Amino acid sequence: MKNLKHQICGIVAIGDNFEIGYKGDLIWHIKEDLKRFKNLTMGHPVIMGRKTRESLPKALPGRTNIVITRNRDYSAPDSLIVHTLTEAIEMAKASEGSxxxxxxxxGQIYEESFPILDSLEITHVYDTPKETDTYFPKVSGDDWSLTYKSEIFETPDGLKYDFESFSRIRNK
Ligand SMILES: NC(=O)c1ccc[n+]([C@@H]2O[C@H](COP(=O)([O-])OP(=O)(O)OC[C@H]3O[C@@H](n4cnc5c(N)ncnc54)[C@H](OP(=O)(O)O)[C@@H]3O)[C@@H](O)[C@H]2O)c1
Structure with missing residues (x-):
């Protein structure tokens, strides 16, 4: 990874076919995944779409929460509200842990930010859920290099998953 002043990282849990959500909620709730998410993001700004913000019971503590919406009247407790991705990035750069x-x-915010992401933290759940309506963009080996892959873990109810880190290939 190039020594960037502000590294922009997408963090996501995906199924075998890049599934990420269903009816406004997560597909899986894996304790170790949530723990890893917390450890990695703590102290850093987090940018999310309005729908993801509304799927959370409250703002994520210990992190500047930046929410993107087109609604000029929108407000959410303990969150900074912006109206474009560019504005969100500028606000994040000025925040603690930037x-x-x-x-x-x-899904929408991953799609829009995908071209500017420098790195990815992916929890790959070895599952092809039937009930899904939201996806992460395809991660192609032409553009991304795998820098870390954990062992494969298993939840108590038999769901297999691993953690994978990717860095964008530049100067191709
Ligand atoms: N698996 C994972 O790791 C993971 C992580 C996060 C979320 N999810 C899942 O993803 C789903 C939510 O994703 P989603 O795609 O439906 O919604 P989203 O990306 O969370 O939010 C979409 C909203 O963001 C705002 N927005 C999007 N683009 C914008 C732009 N260019 N300018 C201004 N505002 C913009 C709009 O808000 P307004 O309508 O208010 O204008 C839009 O309705 C849920 O199922 C959630 O559980 C999964």
Whole structure:
């Protein structure tokens, strides 16, 4: 990874076919995944779409929460509200812990920010859920290099998953 002043990182849990959500909620709730999400993002700004913000019970503590919406009247407790991705990035750069800025979803915001992401923290759940309506963009080996892959873990109810880190290939 090039020594960037502000690294922009997408963090996501995906299924075998890049599935990420269903009816406004997460597909899986894996304790170790949530723990890893917390550890990685703590102290850094997190950028999310309005729908993802509304899927959370409250703003994520210990992190500047930046919410993107087109609604000029929108407000959410303990969150900064912006109206474009560019504005969100500028606000994140001025926030505490801005050496790493996390894009935490959902589908629309991953899609729009994908071209500017420097790195990815992916929890790959070895599952092809039937009930899904939201996806992460395809991660192609032409553009991304795998820098870390954990062992494969298993939840108590038999769901397999691993953690994978990617860095964008530049100067191709
Ligand atoms: N698996 C994972 O790791 C993960 C992580 C996060 C979320 N998710 C899932 O993803 C789903 C939510 O994703 P989603 O795609 O439906 O919604 P989203 O990306 O969270 O939010 C979409 C909203 O963001 C605002 N927005 C999007 N683009 C904008 C732009 N260019 N300018 C201004 N505002 C913009 C709009 O808000 P307004 O309508 O208010 O204008 C839009 O309705 C849920 O199922 C959630 O559980 C999964």
């Amino acid at each position: 050496d790493k800025i996390f894009i935490i979803g959902g």
